[in-house]
Amino acid sequence: MLEVKNLSVTYNGNIRALKSINLKVDQGELVVLIGANGAGKTTLLKALTGLVKCDSGSFANLDLTSLTDKRTLNRFCGSNITDKLLAEFGTSEKVFKFLQKAETDETKKIKGLSINQIKRLKTKYQKYATADLLKVPSYNAIMYGVAHVPEGRQVFANLTVQENLEMGSYRRHNVLKIKEDLKEVFERFPRLEERKKQKAGTLSGGEQQMLAMARAMMSKPKILLLDEPSMGLSPIFVNEIFDIIKSLHASGITILLVEQNAKAALSIADYGYVLETGKIVMEGKASELLVNEDIKKAYLGA
Amino acid sequence: MELFFEGLKNGLAMGSVFALMALGYSMVYGIVKMINFAHSEFITIGGFVAFFLAALFHDVLGWAYSVGMLLLCLAGAIVVCVIIAILTERFAYRPLRKKGSSRITALITAIGVSYILNGILNAINNKQLQFPTFFDNDTAFIISIVVTAALLILLTFFVKKTKVGIAMRAVSENEEAAKLMGINNNFIIALTFVIGSALAAIGVVIYLLRVPFFTFELGSSTIGLYPFVAAVIGGIGSLPGSVLGGFLIGILKEFAAVFGISAWSDVIVYGIFVIILLFKPAGLLGKDVREKV
Numbered sequence: 356m357l358e359v360k361n362l363s364v365t366y367n368g369n370i371r372a373l374k375s376i377n378l379k380v381d382q383g384e385l386v387v388l389i390g391a392n393g394a395g396k397t398t399l400l401k402a403l404t405g406l407v408k409c410d411s412g413s414f415a416n417l418d419l420t421s422l423t424d425k426r427t428l429n430r431f432c433g434s435n436i437t438d439k440l441l442a443e444f445g446t447s448e449k450v451f452k453f454l455q456k457a458e459t460d461e462t463k464k465i466k467g468l469s470i471n472q473i474k475r476l477k478t479k480y481q482k483y484a485t486a487d488l489l490k491v492p493s494y495n496a497i498m499y500g501v502a503h504v505p506e507g508r509q510v511f512a513n514l515t516v517q518e519n520l521e522m523g524s525y526r527r528h529n530v531l532k533i534k535e536d537l538k539e540v541f542e543r544f545p546r547l548e549e550r551k552k553q554k555a556g557t558l559s560g561g562e563q564q565m566l567a568m569a570r571a572m573m574s575k576p577k578i579l580l581l582d583e584p585s586m587g588l589s590p591i592f593v594n595e596i597f598d599i600i601k602s603l604h605a606s607g608i609t610i611l612l613v614e615q616n617a618k619a620a621l622s623i624a625d626y627g628y629v630l631e632t633g634k635i636v637m638e639g640k641a642s643e644l645l646v647n648e649d650i651k652k653a654y655l656g657a
Numbered sequence: 658m659e660l661f662f663e664g665l666k667n668g669l670a671m672g673s674v675f676a677l678m679a680l681g682y683s684m685v686y687g688i689v690k691m692i693n694f695a696h697s698e699f700i701t702i703g704g705f706v707a708f709f710l711a712a713l714f715h716d717v718l719g720w721a722y723s724v725g726m727l728l729l730c731l732a733g734a735i736v737v738c739v740i741i742a743i744l745t746e747r748f749a750y751r752p753l754r755k756k757g758s759s760r761i762t763a764l765i766t767a768i769g770v771s772y773i774l775n776g777i778l779n780a781i782n783n784k785q786l787q788f789p790t791f792f793d794n795d796t797a798f799i800i801s802i803v804v805t806a807a808l809l810i811l812l813t814f815f816v817k818k819t820k821v822g823i824a825m826r827a828v829s830e831n832e833e834a835a836k837l838m839g840i841n842n843n844f845i846i847a848l849t850f851v852i853g854s855a856l857a858a859i860g861v862v863i864y865l866l867r868v869p870f871f872t873f874e875l876g877s878s879t880i881g882l883y884p885f886v887a888a889v890i891g892g893i894g895s896l897p898g899s900v901l902g903g904f905l906i907g908i909l910k911e912f913a914a915v916f917g918i919s920a921w922s923d924v925i926v927y928g929i930f931v932i933i934l935l936f937k938p939a940g941l942l943g944k945d946v947r948e949k950v
Contacts, residue, residue: 406833406836406837492836492841493833493836493837494835494837494838494839494840494842495839496837497838497839502837503837505833505834505837509831509833509834510834511826511827511834511835512830513826513830514823514826514827514830518823518826521820521823522823522824522827522835522838522840523838525820525824525838525839525840526838526839570838574838574839
């Protein structure tokens with residue numbers, strides 16, 4: 356679960372771009388944030404990944420607990436302790452399950468580790484799992500499972516499609532797993548496979564949007580932040596992009612979607628927020644927002 | 658005809674030196690869009706370290722151990738240059754980047770750092786020093802060509818094929834998007850400075866093999882602007898461009914020398930430089946920079 360509390364951003368010292376935003380995205384949910392141009396939607400996403408500095412607020416990704424592979428464990432407690440933990444529990448999943456239990460639970464004895472060491476590990480883990488992501492530098496956001504697909508796609512135009520995807524998995528090291536995921540991404544986006552040796556700059560806008568999303572998927576994120584994925588695309592591609600978002604959602608990925616195309620966005624979302632001049636003015640179930648008279652007037656053009 | 662080959666040979670050797678040094682300007686520009694004028698002082702420092710080590714170990718090793726001396730000079734020059742480059746980047750350039758200062762500020766800072774280093778070096782000693790001869794002219798020529806070719810192949814492989822090399826290109830293209838991929842931009846930028854300064858150190862040692870005079874003006878005036886000009890002619894930001902530019906200038910200069918018109922070499926080099934830029938403003942292999950929509 357992703358939780359943003361009391362987030363405020365000021366531009367140039369006086370213009371308040373965001374005013375105490377509170378926002379929640381539950382595991383597996385597709386939440387949409389709608390609002391007019393300049394309402395602060397992009398700023399909000401940028402704040403979440405540290406590209407924009409915040410005055411106050413906190414941002415926690417409580418879903419970190421689902422990162423349970425051996426690599427994460429290794430990075431977390433070092434190879435020496437990892438080996439001992441694995442010898443005791445067998446799989447890294449079981450180790451994480453153990454670490455997730457609060458320290459007050461009855462302490463289990465582990466060969467080669469003192470009770471204090473175990474306690475310290477647990478405290479460290481709790482800290483990691485409840486880290487305030489606003490304090491994490493942008494280039495580490497991805498380590499906390501947050502993948503941000505920025506406005507305007509921002510693929511690396513002079514890199515090939517394949518190189519772009521490789522950059523998506525930059526912080527991962529399991530070559531075999533990465534290969535598997537690349538295959539999976541190509542299955543989802545066959546057009547990218549056809550063009551994998553092509554420079555990303557030669558792709559059409561819609562294909563670039565697919566690449567940007569595929570690139571983010573290569574980091575195996577817990578949550579995808581999508582900023583205006585349909586912007587500037589032809590209607591056919593808009594539909595295709597929304598279909599892709601729907602299918603990503605269906606496969607269990609948590610998504611926070613920022614869109615101007617309110618109708619299309621609300622019709623695939625679970626929950627929605629309405630942002631106006633830096634403030635959340637309304638929130639509710641997407642199906643309810645879709646039939647809300649005020650929203651119809653302001654955003655749905657009815 | 659003999660003169661022609663003489664000129665070509667010297668030109669290739671000199672060109673390989675310029676090429677190695679031009680790569681430093683070009684790579685740094687490609688990533689941070691800043692001209693690192695302190696690069697020329699890195700060159701001087703590398704030369705000084707090489708000279709110092711050569712003088713120090715002369716009595717220990719004797720000149721016979723030429724290969725050993727060459728490796729020692731290379732290693733020493735690389736280590737010191739890399740350290741200075743890291744310090745310069747960390748304490749002069751990075752704080753500016755963090756504050757989002759304008760490019761002109763970064764440029765002036767670079768010039769300032771360059772003069773500071775130059776002033777320190779001149780205060781130490783400003784006499785011309787004789788660098789020992791390890792190899793005869795032909796061997797030095799072969800070493801220049803082989804080392805340069807090997808480094809270029811290595812560098813190309815690194816930038817094109819390795820994960821960090823691709824990340825380097827990604828940062829140079831779009832720093833913000835690169836951060837979102839988990840790429841630590843500061844690390845990549847520092848690495849670029851490290852590679853550039855190491856190449857400068859290797860370049861100056863190779864240069865001293867053939868032209869064994871060291872002064873503290875070596876980087877700032879003897880070699881001077883040539884590597885920078887080479888980078889611009891070739892298309893700054895383009896690695897093959899820098900190499901091409903380096904060889905072009907090296908060959909022009911040496912031809913002028915063997916045909917007895919040395920005094921005119923700058924006129925020729927800069928004349929051609931101006932003409933090339935008239936027709937190809939982005940340099941020979943440079944890309945026209947188009948604003949992204």
